Amino acid sequence: MTDRLPHEKGFHVSWDQIHRDARALAWRLDGQGPGGSDGAAGGGWRAVVAITRGGMAPAMIVSRELDIRVVDTISVKSYDHQTQAEPRVIKAPQAEIMGADGEGVLVVDDLVDTGKTLELVRRLYPKAHFATVYAKPQGREMVDTFITEVSQDTWIFFPWDMALQYVEPFRGKD
Numbered sequence: 001m002t003d004r005l006p007h008e009k010g011f012h013v014s015w016d017q018i019h020r021d022a023r024a025l026a027w028r029l030d031g032q033g034p035g036g037s038d039g040a041a042g043g044g045w046r047a048v049v050a051i052t053r054g055g056m057a058p059a060m061i062v063s064r065e066l067d068i069r070v071v072d073t074i075s076v077k078s079y080d081h082q083t084q085a086e087p088r089v090i091k092a093p094q095a096e097i098m099g100a101d102g103e104g105v106l107v108v109d110d111l112v113d114t115g116k117t118l119e120l121v122r123r124l125y126p127k128a129h130f131a132t133v134y135a136k137p138q139g140r141e142m143v144d145t146f147i148t149e150v151s152q153d154t155w156i157f158f159p160w161d162m163a164l165q166y167v168e169p170f171r172g173k174d
């Protein structure tokens with residue numbers, strides 16, 4: 001399946017902004033894990049699993065803030081640029097980390113859009129906690145905790161996909 005997505009708007013996120021928002025996500029998750037309330041090691045979470053590649057930067061910041069040293073990845077591929085395809089798992093996390101159902105594991109991604117990526121990972125680990133920095137309405141019910149919602153017709157541009165470049169002054173030459 002391929003769909004061309006009709007994005008009207010762009011939401012451009014700087015490194016500063018993703019750092020701030022991922023920290024806010026960590027603070028929101030602190031003490032929410034099944035392993036204990038406020039003050040528990042790792043905020044009550046056993047491990048962090050990043051959905052690569054976009055989830056890796058936020059997962060690093062979350063695991064740093066919550067002092068979680070057990071960090072793994074699940075690789076899910078679903079987009080070629082802005083064209084969506086059926087998501088598939090390319091690399092799974094260690095079975096010992098995930099346990100039978102993912103309980104106590106924090107699965108982190110940069111964003112949820114249609115929710116198809118999280119739907120797939122949720123099916124595999126139904127008791128894991130799913131956290132993203134940004135969320136769009138269509139996928140919101142797939143995520144347990146997020147920081148900022150943007151509209152469905154917004155494309156989020158992350159700093160790792162962008163570069164600084166010259167722009168013409170507003171009052172350019174005719």
Ligand SMILES: O=P(O)(O)OC[C@H]1O[C@H](OP(=O)(O)OP(=O)(O)O)[C@H](O)[C@@H]1O
Nearest residue numbers: 052053054078079112113114115116117
């Ligand atoms: O909610 P969905 O519609 O499934 O979309 C969200 C997913 O799409 C992007 O990943 P992508 O598959 O582009 O891979 P990447 O993280 O390696 O860039 C993004 O990082 C999320 O993981």
Ligand SMILES: O=c1[nH]c(=O)c2nc[nH]c2[nH]1
Nearest residue numbers: 079113154155156157158
């Ligand atoms: O960089 C991205 N921005 C988005 O808005 C998005 N939606 C799905 N996948 C995405 N990747």
Ligand SMILES: [Mg+2]
Nearest residue numbers: 052053054055
């Ligand atoms: Mg991704």
